[in-house]
Amino acid sequence: MRTYDKVKAFKQKFPGTVSWRLKKHCAVIDKHLNPNEELLYAFCGQLNDSPLNIIETGVVAVTSERLIVGQNFIWPGYKFVSITPDMYNDCTVKSGIIWGTIGIDTIKETVWISDLSKKAMPEIETIITTFMQEMKKRYPDREED
Numbered sequence: 001m002r003t004y005d006k007v008k009a010f011k012q013k014f015p016g017t018v019s020w021r022l023k024k025h026c027a028v029i030d031k032h033l034n035p036n037e038e039l040l041y042a043f044c045g046q047l048n049d050s051p052l053n054i055i056e057t058g059v060v061a062v063t064s065e066r067l068i069v070g071q072n073f074i075w076p077g078y079k080f081v082s083i084t085p086d087m088y089n090d091c092t093v094k095s096g097i098i099w100g101t102i103g104i105d106t107i108k109e110t111v112w113i114s115d116l117s118k119k120a121m122p123e124i125e126t127i128i129t130t131f132m133q134e135m136k137k138r139y140p141d142r143e144e145d
Contacts (some may be wrong), residue, residue: 003029006042016117020043025059028078030071038064049112103131
């Protein structure tokens, strides 16, 4: 499980992040990786914007092509979100007393990841923002009619 190794390294570096069932969530990511897609970075947290709701753990992965969000449900099934660079708007960072929250704003929705170690916030934001800035250079400028 390629994703699990990255998430495990993240959890060891930032143990204050609240998450569990990581192998199951990472399996969702691994299932949807394209054959030529390279996994660059992965982290875990709660897939909501409430630091008190700690039952919605999921995994976010940055690949060579997109951002992927995976969550395995306790009951059968899972949630998978793919965010391509053309759909990405911006990244919001909120730091609270104990944990932090990252918001990944897309054209359709905002994906929130909460209960992250406050020390992890700069690293996550830098990786996502840098990746998206580089990837957006590949897309031609769109002119409005």
